[in-house]
Amino acid sequence: MPAFFDLHRLLAFLKEGFRLSVWLLLLALIFVPLERLSGLRPQKFFRKALAQDIGYYFLTGLAPGLLLTFPLSLAALGAHAIVPYRMQAFVASWPLWQRVLAGFVVGEIGFYWGHRWTHEIPFLWRFHSIHHSAEHVYFLISSRAHPIDSVFTRLCGLIPAYILGVASPLTPTGSLVPVLIVLVATVWGFFIHSNLRWRLGPIEWLIATPAFHHWHHTLGEPRDRNYASMLPWMDRIFGTYYLPNQWPSSYGTETEVPHSLGRQLLYPLLPPSEVSLTAPDATELVYRG
Numbered sequence: 706m707p708a709f710f711d712l713h714r715l716l717a718f719l720k721e722g723f724r725l726s727v728w729l730l731l732l733a734l735i736f737v738p739l740e741r742l743s744g745l746r747p748q749k750f751f752r753k754a755l756a757q758d759i760g761y762y763f764l765t766g767l768a769p770g771l772l773l774t775f776p777l778s779l780a781a782l783g784a785h786a787i788v789p790y791r792m793q794a795f796v797a798s799w800p801l802w803q804r805v806l807a808g809f810v811v812g813e814i815g816f817y818w819g820h821r822w823t824h825e826i827p828f829l830w831r832f833h834s835i836h837h838s839a840e841h842v843y844f845l846i847s848s849r850a851h852p853i854d855s856v857f858t859r860l861c862g863l864i865p866a867y868i869l870g871v872a873s874p875l876t877p878t879g880s881l882v883p884v885l886i887v888l889v890a891t892v893w894g895f896f897i898h899s900n901l902r903w904r905l906g907p908i909e910w911l912i913a914t915p916a917f918h919h920w921h922h923t924l925g926e927p928r929d930r931n932y933a934s935m936l937p938w939m940d941r942i943f944g945t946y947y948l949p950n951q952w953p954s955s956y957g958t959e960t961e962v963p964h965s966l967g968r969q970l971l972y973p974l975l976p977p978s979e980v981s982l983t984a985p986d987a988t989e990l991v992y993r994g
């Protein structure tokens with residue numbers, strides 16, 4: 706048997722694929738009827754781009770888990786070595802709810818800046834522009850991201866939680882905090898991308914909503930607003946908040962992004978001249994309302 710064939714790994718991979726399929730089914734059962742009943746814009750669910758969005762869903766579900774283990778272990782070890790033991794022991798003594806709450810707040814600060822850097826630093830924007838290339842925003846767009854983009858912003862969100870010690874290995878529930886942060890942020894990500902016309906009144910001040918994040922995807926002005934994933938007051942603090950009563954008229958980016966999934970994954974890593982942006986292939990991205 707070749708050394709690279711590992712039955713346990715293959716089974717674990719298949720199990721993860723099955724778990725993601727069940728989640729996708731659940732998400733579809735929740736959001737497809739809701740978007741039909743309370744949709745902001747009429748959209749066909751079954752369209753050409755759906756195959757690509759589902760491809761990204763599985764890629765975003767599988768890749769960060771594989772790519773994050775090593776940098777997160779390094780971050781945990783680094784934080785353990787740098788942060789004074791008394792500080793770590795103090796934070797570790799907090800009850801779980803307090804560590805989860807603190808984890809959400811520091812995680813959101815990290816995510817906010819990680820996300821903002823993906824807009825402001827041209828090399829990072831090459832990866833993040835794929836998320837913004839969607840011309841129709843609906844729940845599955847949440848997972849439409851280059852794996853390196855997903856890993857970068859997740860790391861930016863999780864590293865502060867390790868540094869503060871809320872994800873400390875000193876407590877038996879330490880590893881539960883980052884898992885909870887990622888789980889809640891992922892579920893919320895599907896909601897804020899959904900094609901729902903709901904406005905939530907004063908709640909919009911406290912927590913990110915579809916209207917808040919739809920403005921992050923606007924093709925018109927103002928751009929580069931609303932970076933937070935869950936706590937919109939981060940944008941108020943850092944001066945990038947924008948939430949009027951109306952909705953954006955169109956979504957997308959002026960940055961040219963290749964049409965096919967394969968080219969989208971490759972092009973951020975190559976010099977611009979190396980990749981054809983427009984040559985169509987089987988997974989061509991065409992959005993038709």
Ligand SMILES: [Zn+2]
Binds near residue numbers: 820
């Ligand atoms: Zn963005």
Ligand SMILES: [Zn+2]
Binds near residue numbers: 836
């Ligand atoms: Zn988005």
